[in-house]
Amino acid sequence: MAAKKLYKSFSNLKSLMEEVHRWGCMKQTGVSLRYMMEFGSKPTDRNLLISAQFLHKELPIRIARRAIELETLPYGLSEKPAVLKVRDWYLDSFRDMRSFPEIKDSSDEREFTQMIKAIKVRHNNVVPMMALGVQQLKKGMNPKIVYEDLDEIHQFLDRFYMSRIGIRMLIGQHVELHNTNPPHCVGCIDTKMSPMEVARNASEDARSICFWEYGSAPDVNIYGDPNFTFPYVPSHLQLMVFELVKNSLRAVEERFLDSDKVAPPIRIIVADGLEDVTIKVSDEGGGIPRSGLPKIFTYLYSTAKSPLDENLDLDSTDAVTMAGYGCGLPISRLYARYFGGDLQIISMEGYGTDAYLHLSRLGDSQEPLP
Missing domain, CATH: 3.30.565.10 (Histidine kinase-like ATPase, C-terminal domain)
Incomplete structure (x- = not known):
């Protein structure tokens, strides 16, 4: 019920964008490979709950930051159809994350895990879709422009893809802790690779x-x-x-x-x-x-x-x-x-x-x- 109520409150784009901007200003929390390994080595119900509660707060911040950047790209890149599609994926994922009520027990945690799994699948084709957006931009550009000079776009894409790697790693690691892995694997991490x-x-x-x-x-x-x-x-x-x-x-x-x-x-x-x-x-x-x-x-x-x-x-x-x-x-x-x-x-x-x-x-x- 709570999820439905929240969903309604985001029904118009204006309130959704206000929420995105509010979350985009919050501080991100980075984790290290060693921390993921140590934390995930005991995937108890309690640890999975702590992990889900962390992601419930962390993922909307990271997703919001990327959604905001996708709105404000230089050279009209934000207006390209492929980039608009990627932006919509990020907004949908932000809405899904924020519409999910507080995670209080293992049942909530399992439901949350299914949702973030679906978010990861939704974003599977972000790289080719962004590449298509860049191609749409190149088509309309003066061929004399030196591509290395488009520094802002390169810097944005570096930030964007680095953030995507992090989001997918956090989701993948949490989801994988639910699966039965070989004894030397902790989620996505192989301790003896x-x-x-x-x-x-x-x-x-x-x-x-x-x-x-x-x-x-x-x-x-x-x-x-x-x-x-x-x-x-x-x-x-x-x-x-x-x-x-x-x-x-x-x-x-x-x-x-x-x-x-x-x-x-x-x-x-x-x-x-x-x-x-x-x-x-x-x-x-x-x-x-x-x-x-x-x-x-x-x-x-x-x-x-x-x-x-x-x-x-x-x-x-x-x-x-x-x-x-x-x-x-x-x-x-x-x-x-x-x-x-x-x-x-x-x-x-x-x-x-x-x-x-x-x-x-x-x-x-x-x-x-x-």
């Missing part, structure tokens, strides 16, 4: 897409200690390594397409230091000219033809292509930075590219909240 194994799986996925697109795929050789493990979120590492290997495969494949030579393999080296685990992905795909390096971490740049089509039904698709959204690398760097790591690209034009993915072993850095 093998970076070699994740790199192998990500490479196989990237190679199968390369096969599908080009009819062949270079080998990927992985070097490192197969017994080494450390606590991390495997799905995050999978996404980053997949992106790096996919880029390398494409570069090598296109460089050796009409050549008699055998395409050289991609090399992945996993090194475990005291502070960082570093994964290096090296290719001989011809490299990137120095003038092109600043562009690779911008959201408005891709050397590939875009797979995004104005008429694409993004509510149903989850297609993965070799390239073209123009946001794989910058988003991978955000995933690395989310838990205190980083991503660097060093290239030799005429030879190849090395990507260095640094992951913090310590797990004690707070979420970098935008």
Whole structure:
């Protein structure tokens, strides 16, 4: 009943936006990988209740901040149909969160968990939809504009996607604590994750897409200690390594397409230091000219033809292509930075590219909240 009453009070957009602005001014609370791991190691009813109560207050603040930013983007980006759709998803999720009554017992907590699960699904296609919005913006722009100059848009997208990573991590972690996981997993976190194994799986996925697109795929050789493990979120590492290997495969494949030579393999080296685990992905795909390096971490740049089509039904698709959204690398760097790591690209034009993915072993850095 309480939920219905609140829902009615938001029935007009004006009162909803006032509420969004009120929550958007509140302070966000960051958590660390170590905290999530320690807290989630005992998923008792009481702990799940505390977690749900925290999310009940924290998620509307984070969602409100993004909804406000989506309203006020430069160069008319806020008016693009795809961006309006994303904004509506955020407003719907904010309304759902604020319409949910106080969480008092396990029954409330279970209901709340189902709701945030649905919110996570609602936002599944935010990245391609925002990429489509950026494309709609580019279409109407003066071609002489240098995309790196559109700093405000890049900074907004960095904040926006970093916040999205955090929201999805918090929801995913809470939902996953309800499931039966292997003993060394705490929600989404694998306390004994093998970076070699994740790199192998990500490479196989990237190679199968390369096969599908080009009819062949270079080998990927992985070097490192197969017994080494450390606590991390495997799905995050999978996404980053997949992106790096996919880029390398494409570069090598296109460089050796009409050549008699055998395409050289991609090399992945996993090194475990005291502070960082570093994964290096090296290719001989011809490299990137120095003038092109600043562009690779911008959201408005891709050397590939875009797979995004104005008429694409993004509510149903989850297609993965070799390239073209123009946001794989910058988003991978955000995933690395989310838990205190980083991503660097060093290239030799005429030879190849090395990507260095640094992951913090310590797990004690707070979420970098935008």
